[in-house]
Amino acid sequence: MIGFDFFLDQYGIFLSIIFVFIGLMSLIYGLATVREKGHRLEFYLMLLLIIGSGVGVALSYNLLLIYVLWEVSTFAVWRAVGYYRGAGEISASSFTFLVNFAAATVMLVGLMILYVDNGTFNLFKISVISDTAAVLILIGILTKSVTIPLHIWLAPAYEAIPSAIGGSLAGIAENLGAVLFLRLFTMGHYAAPAFFNTVAWIAILSSIIGGGVALRANKLRTLLAFSTVSQLGFIILAFAVGGTYGLLGGVLYIAAHALAKSGLFYGVGVIEESTGKDDLRNVACLLRLSPVLAVSMALLIGSIVGFFPMLGFFSKLTVIIGAVEKTAYFGVGAIVAAVFTLLYSTRFYHELFFGPQCDVQKLRAKRPSYVGIAVSFVLALVSLLLGVFFYQPVHYLVSGGI
Amino acid sequence: MNEIYYVIVVPIFFGLLGFLINRLRTELDLVAFLLTLFYAIRIFIDTRTQIISYNVASFIGIDFRFYADSLAGFIVLFNAIFAILIWLYSLRAMSKTPRERVYYLYVALTLSAANGVVLSGNLIFLLLFWNVLVFSLYGLLQVGKVYSAPAARKAITIIGVSDYVMMLGIVIFFVKTGSINFPLDTKVLFTDVWLIVSYLMILVGVLAKLGTVPMHTWIPEAAKVVPASTLAYLPGSLDKLLGFYLLMRLSYYIFDISKYVPLQLTLMIIGSITIIFMALMALWQKEAQRMLAFSTVSQAGYMLLGVGTGIPIAIAGALFHMLNNVIYKSALFLSTGAVEYRTKTTNLDSLGGLGVKMPVTLFAFVVAALAISGVPPLNGFYSKWMIYQGIIETSSTINIWFVFLICAMFGSILTLAYNLKLMHSIFLGERPKELNKVREARFEMVVPALLLALVCIVFGIFAQAVPLKYLILPSVVYDIGEIGFWSPTLATLLIIVGIVVGIVVYLFGTVMKPRRTRVYVGGEILDEESARITGPNFYSSIDSVDMLKKTYDFGEGGAFDFYNFLHGAASGVAILSRDVLDRLITSLYRVFGKIVTMFGKLTSLLHTGELYNYVGWIFLGGIIILLILVF
Helix, strand or coil, X not given: CCCCCECCCHHHHHHHHHHHHHHHHHHHHHHHHCCCCCCHHHHHHHHHHHHHHHHHHHHECEHHHHHHHHHHHHHHHHHHHCCCCCHHHHHHHHHHHHHHHHHHHHHHHHHHHHHHHHCCCECCCCCCCCHHHHHHHXXXXXXXXXXXCCCCCHHHHHHHCCHHHHHHHHHCHHHHHHHHHHHHHCCCCCXXXXXXXXXXXXXXXXXXXXXXXXXXXXXXXHHHHHHHHHHHHHHHXXXXXXHHHHHHHHHHXXXXXXXXXXXXXXHXXXXXXXXXXXXXXXXXXXXXXXXXXXXXXXXXXXXXXXXXXXXXXXXXHHHXXXXXXXXXXXXXXXXXXXXXXXXXXXXXXXXXXXXXXXXXXXXXXXXXXXXXXXXXXXXXXXXXXXXXXXXXXXXXXXXXXX | CCHHHHHHXXXXXXXXXXXXXXXXXXXXXXXXXXXXXXXXXXXXXXXXXXXXXXXXXEECCXXXXXXXXXXXXXXXXXXXXXXXXXXXXXXXXXXXXXXXXXXXXXHHHHHHHHHHHHHECEHHHXXXXXXXXXXXXXXXXXXXXXXXXXXXXXXXHHHHHXXXXXXXXXXXXXHHHCCCECCCCCCECCCCHHHHHHHHHHHHHHHHHHCCCCCCCHHHHHHCCCCHHHHHHHHHHHHHHHHHHHHHHHHHHHECHHHCHHHHHHHHXXXXXXXXXXXXXXXXXXXXXXXXXXXXXXXXXXXXXXXXXXXXXXXXXXXXXXXXXHHHHHHHHHHHHHHHHHHCCCXXXXXXXXXXXXXXXXXXXXXXXXXXXXXXXXXXXXXXXXHHHHHHHHHHCCCCHHHHHXXXXXXXXXXXXXXXXXXXXXXXXXXXXXXXXXXXXXXXXXXXXXXXXXXXXXXXXXXXXXXXXXXXXXXXXXXXXXXXXXXXXXXXXXXXXXXXXXXXXXXXXXXXXXXXXXXXXXXXXXXXXXXXXXXXXXXXXXXXXXXXXXXXXXXXXXXCCHHHHHHHHHHHHHHHHHHHHHXXXXXXXXXXXXXXXXXXXXXXXXXXXXXXXXXXXXXXXXXXXXXXXXX
């Protein structure tokens, strides 16, 4: 029933490499910023658990093993969110844990139904997926991959989590739902157009609403949280429409979003640490604080928005091709969501880095942490290089298929 | 064919090198632009006789290939020429400004991306370079004279949104037709409604690049804050070249709109509206660069009008007009830039009488201003004339052709009117005292404008023999046939009428020579300086028409601004999402939490802590289990 049931394919290997790389960046940033004496080791344990469970889910073919790793990830995120031990942090972490755990339980019921129907947890041997099981598992997936209306845990979790491990939450833990969707629903066992169309529309609406909230959000981390909601909508959309372009686009999108969002998380961490403020309305003119940070944030945002030299462009393009192949209306929805992405991204960037009287005012900020800037710059650079030489990852991903 | 690679790689490679090695920047940039020009000329010559195309890579059903035909060769050549002129001008104008290094990097990057757009062999490959242009435009706008971030934000929002729409259009086209490589075997006809939608969506991207209504609003905004060289480089020349290139490619090489009247009408209506309204806005301005920005937008309307006719002569005319516009608009931007370099202002109220002090600039400016107004024998006259003739020829298919003709003519009159205002305000009239020490601008700044002005004259006098024969007609694949320039047609006559009316407007609106008397205000003699008549009030009689004035104020206040509409709509959705939907979902969760808590409290009521109570519960449980086991 359960064992070390792992297998290697292009998608799994590609995602694992991305996850481990993001985890490594988290670790480096954590070494420089996490200084609490008492429970410092907990930080590293939870970080390693998040990385390990992410890689495990990406490479496993046993649904029960996936479930166990999924819960390990939930547990690690719970501990990580409550790392600072303040009242607010503890309540946010409990909330995160409860919502995730409840959804995972619902998913477990779905997995059990699947087991009863097929007699196995082996992904390759599953032949029947009943509608009930599909819907129950979907609830777990959408909660993990923060799709509206199950996104509710993300904003409090983002606000409480240490920024070093927040990059891993944004880059690894949230993607597990999308990865499970890829493994379970897109391998051809389950053919129910209504299910996939509904999921696609939920994803598009979630993306638009998430973008809308991000456009109004003022707290830096709330903005990032809803940006994540809006971006994960694209990923779910990609897997829901499927096809060569959809799957390729979804996997690339996971990579692009994970790299960019964790980079932005570290950037925001640097900003919060150096200015002591976490509200968009109180921060301005940061171009003078660190031009390197401004450039790397511009590149990362460019990747989220999807402009060419960044990886985000090609992933967005393939997702939209996949969507239009199903129906052009999906494409229209995706573009509307993308417009919101552009609007909140430009607002975020401009309010942070520019301001009308930057030359005159005195910038009240400590020296920013160089490690944080370097980490965010490295992530931007990797997104840029993968974007310019997109032939390599794309060729790798399509050379064999699943 | 390696030249195709080189014109894309060389500018960005040497530009990046120059950015990194600041000491050798000028030399490296010179190498970059000269090499690019050299290879561009080779591409231009090669494409006169043959089509170059080859694949770089192809995967997941998309080919990444280069393709150059005569149209592409033409555009690449002028990309390189304008880049080198702007670079030459910038050497003096941008020297010792704070973000000089980045500026040159962006100029090089823009040239690379622009060449990439023109030479890419299908629409998806083109999209890559088109996206790079967004980055470089954003970067260039950030290098402002003053705080330019809001203008850059506005530009990237408008261009970005239109890029998304264009991307969707290209994807729909790709999915519906399957083959997207140039040249297409057969031109795509508008058989499917999605094909029409995809044409219109790609058109949105094109219009944003050309800067026509309603996506033009970032240009006047940027004109207030960025240097003249940036304006001349992007909205002035390269954007026009690229936008026109894609418009041509789209309308006559991929699709064929000459067989589909509704789309022709769409293009022509947008063109006419752009011409008239933007010329009216230009007439109103009190700031030179902003006026020229509106003028750039207005001229783009002529290109749209020409392409929309579907008549070969007008298409060639539109191409010629695009080239001419790029030439004289750059000359105008650069000469006002030279004035600004010396006087530190472009506000028309504080300028005047500089003609004597800056004669070379005056010459370049006057030639360009007359050319843009369509005065024969300068180049603007010929291109406009070809467009007019095309409009007249559409009379068999388009019933309201004369409306477009009148719009085009009236636009021409307005163009003359605002150019006279500009000329008068800067170079003629009375000179304010503080400008008495102004000298002619530096050599490097004057030469590009002067060269461009000379080209205006050459292209005008020898229109038939030089530009049309060697540049325009070979680049348009249509058989144009005989162009009878001197045939006494309706159009020629109307142009002359237009000029006469323009001059009458000019004479009507101004006092040729100020009468000098002493001015008394409350018994005090006013000094000459405060009694000086400035140019901007040329057409102030418009003020007296109440409705016009209100419309102007609305326009200036951004009431017709696509950007504001977009932000308004987005904020509406955002408020709905955040304050209604998100809050609703959160409160649902809260209600759920409350129910759970209440249930907990209810059960805790049963656990009172007394032993008898618990013993009772145990008995009750035992009885229930027994009952279950028995039955």
